[in-house]
Amino acid sequence: xxxxxxxxxxxxxxxxxxxxxxxxxxxxxxxxxxxxxxxxxxxxxxxxxxxxxxxxxxxxxxxxxxxxxxxxxxxxxxxxxxxxxxxxxxxxxxxxxxxxxxxxxxxxxxxxxxxxxxxxxxxxxxxxxxxxxxxxxxxxxxxxxxxxxxxxxxxxxxxxxxxxxxxxxxxxxxxxxxxxxxxxxxxxxxxxxxxxxxxxxxxxxxxxxxxxxxxxxxxxxxxxxxxxxxxxxxxxxxxxxxxxxxxxxxxxxxxxxxxxxxxxxxxxxxxxxxxxxxxxxxxxxxxxxxxxxxxxxxxxxxxxxxxxxxxxxxxxx
Amino acid sequence: xxxxxxxxxxxxxxxxxxxxxxxxxxxxxxxxxxxxxxxxxxxxxxxxxxxxxxxxxxxxxxxxxxxxxxxxxxxxxxxxxxxxxxxxxxxxxxxxxxxxxxxxxxxxxxxxxxxxxxxxxxxxxxxxxxxxxxxxxxxxxxxxxxxxxxxxxxxxxxxxxxxxxxxxxxxxxxxxxxxxxxxxxxxxxxxxxxxx
Numbered sequence: 001x002x003x004x005x006x007x008x009x010x011x012x013x014x015x016x017x018x019x020x021x022x023x024x025x026x027x028x029x030x031x032x033x034x035x036x037x038x039x040x041x042x043x044x045x046x047x048x049x050x051x052x053x054x055x056x057x058x059x060x061x062x063x064x065x066x067x068x069x070x071x072x073x074x075x076x077x078x079x080x081x082x083x084x085x086x087x088x089x090x091x092x093x094x095x096x097x098x099x100x101x102x103x104x105x106x107x108x109x110x111x112x113x114x115x116x117x118x119x120x121x122x123x124x125x126x127x128x129x130x131x132x133x134x135x136x137x138x139x140x141x142x143x144x145x146x147x148x149x150x151x152x153x154x155x156x157x158x159x160x161x162x163x164x165x166x167x168x169x170x171x172x173x174x175x176x177x178x179x180x181x182x183x184x185x186x187x188x189x190x191x192x193x194x195x196x197x198x199x200x201x202x203x204x205x206x207x208x209x210x211x212x213x214x215x216x217x218x219x220x221x222x223x224x225x226x227x228x229x230x231x232x233x234x235x236x237x238x239x240x241x242x243x244x245x246x247x248x249x250x251x252x253x254x255x256x257x258x259x260x261x262x263x264x265x266x267x268x269x270x271x272x273x274x275x276x277x278x279x280x281x282x283x284x285x286x287x288x289x290x291x292x293x294x295x296x297x298x299x300x301x302x303x304x305x306x307x308x309x310x311x312x313x314x315x316x317x
Numbered sequence: 318x319x320x321x322x323x324x325x326x327x328x329x330x331x332x333x334x335x336x337x338x339x340x341x342x343x344x345x346x347x348x349x350x351x352x353x354x355x356x357x358x359x360x361x362x363x364x365x366x367x368x369x370x371x372x373x374x375x376x377x378x379x380x381x382x383x384x385x386x387x388x389x390x391x392x393x394x395x396x397x398x399x400x401x402x403x404x405x406x407x408x409x410x411x412x413x414x415x416x417x418x419x420x421x422x423x424x425x426x427x428x429x430x431x432x433x434x435x436x437x438x439x440x441x442x443x444x445x446x447x448x449x450x451x452x453x454x455x456x457x458x459x460x461x462x463x464x465x466x467x468x469x470x471x472x473x474x475x476x477x478x479x480x481x482x483x484x485x486x487x488x489x490x491x492x493x494x495x496x497x498x499x500x501x502x503x504x505x506x507x508x509x510x511x512x513x
Binding site: 003006007008010011014016017018021026028029 | 349
């Protein structure tokens with residue numbers, strides 16, 4: 001036996017890391033990720049920023065593309081008479097009013113927020129998984145339509161589930177959403193428009209903000225929040241009111257969302273894209289979102305089909 | 318997040334870190350892959366509870382400096398061990414004290430109370446002598462020795478982890494092993510062939 005072998009035996013029986021320690025370390029790391037400006041790890045960022053990475057991969061990839069591309073193509077639609085700021089503020093204000101008129105949906109911590117959606121916005125979900133090594137860096141295929149059903153834990157303490165199905169595929173692909181994860185019932189968001197605006201902006205550090213086009217952060221973040229979470233009426237109203245104050249917002253009439261429903265879109269032009277939120281033209285409820293390329297073609301889109309609070313993972317409302 | 322159904326080959330660490338520049342959340346995969354191993358290394362050196370904090374700090378630091386990661390390296394472990402080792406140095410005295418206590422008493426202070434009774438039994442003479450050597454080793458030699466012996470890192474990986482020339486790795490390891498052999502010489506039919 002060599003001295004190294006004897007040394008290998010020393011504390012070889014060390015106890016494995018406790019689950020709680022691993023979970024805590026992971027939560028700290030996720031918090032740091034979502035608050036890059038805060039170097040001090042013990043300052044927790046809001047938990048709701050912690051969308052599962054798979055859900056935001058597409059959105060973040062988009063942001064990265066927008067930042068990396070040197071060309072500035074903004075202002076698309078600026079000479080389009082249908083697109084005016086006044087209209088955009090009107091739509092968002094109407095959406096806020098409509099949201100405020102709703103009663104909050106009650107929840108219990110052991111329940112789940114169920115969201116069904118269809119679209120291409122999360123088309124990279126498959127591509128980013130280990131099965132495909134390089135696909136994550138490719139642009140999502142706009143023709144690849146994907147249905148999603150997600151069960152997110154109300155308070156993030158339970159394992160959730162994400163199901164996706166590519167258009168025409170037989171069965172669902174299932175992804176475990178491990179706890180602890182982000183909350184899906186976002187009753188911890190600001191209810192004041194100013195505070196909400198700060199929240200939407202607060203997730204970009206000063207250094208990054210320099211590269212971030214005006215309004216992009218606010219709209220990207222709003223899109224993430226709206227996508228697969230439940231926002232109580234007060235926060236939802238504050239969100240729309242906050243977006244209404246973003247300079248440069250414009251409206252596009254008569255758009256169709258990813259589920260072919262007619263809507264009115266409010267969006268912001270950033271150098272390499274236009275990000276839009278789509279509302280139902282009469283009730284001003286949120287339908288979905290989309291991202292347009294500079295040439296007006298659709299880069300990604302998603303339509304929210306159903307949102308509900310359910311008791312169990314896998315349960316349809 | 319993990320696929321329920323098993324997927325194909327995992328994406329290499331460097332590709333994950335590369336992606337994490339644009340999508341910070343991707344970095345969680347680095348944690349999921351290596352947190353337990355890093356924790357084990359830390360716990361072995363300074364005990365469970367110190368390891369909990371140091372492990373979390375290691376990944377926070379790794380995330381913070383991920384832009385400096387050498388994109389040519391597929392395996393992030395040496396880099397993570399390097400960060401962990403640097404952080405360990407703050408606990409240098411405590412670590413040394415614990416080796417010394419183990420050498421003197423035969424009881425390992427890094428064992429938690431919750432551990433088995435067997436774990437608290439007095440250690441063998443060879444273990445106590447090894448602990449005595451570890452207590453006296455210069456910190457740089459201790460780092461090299463334990464990364465090689467406990468974590469199975471190669472010379473080049475240790476050099477990368479500790480940011481020292483590979484020749485320094487060799488000489489530190491050589492010195493440390495010589496001390497160990499000397500301390501154990503009368504106990505065991507040691508294999509005296511020098512493999513480094």
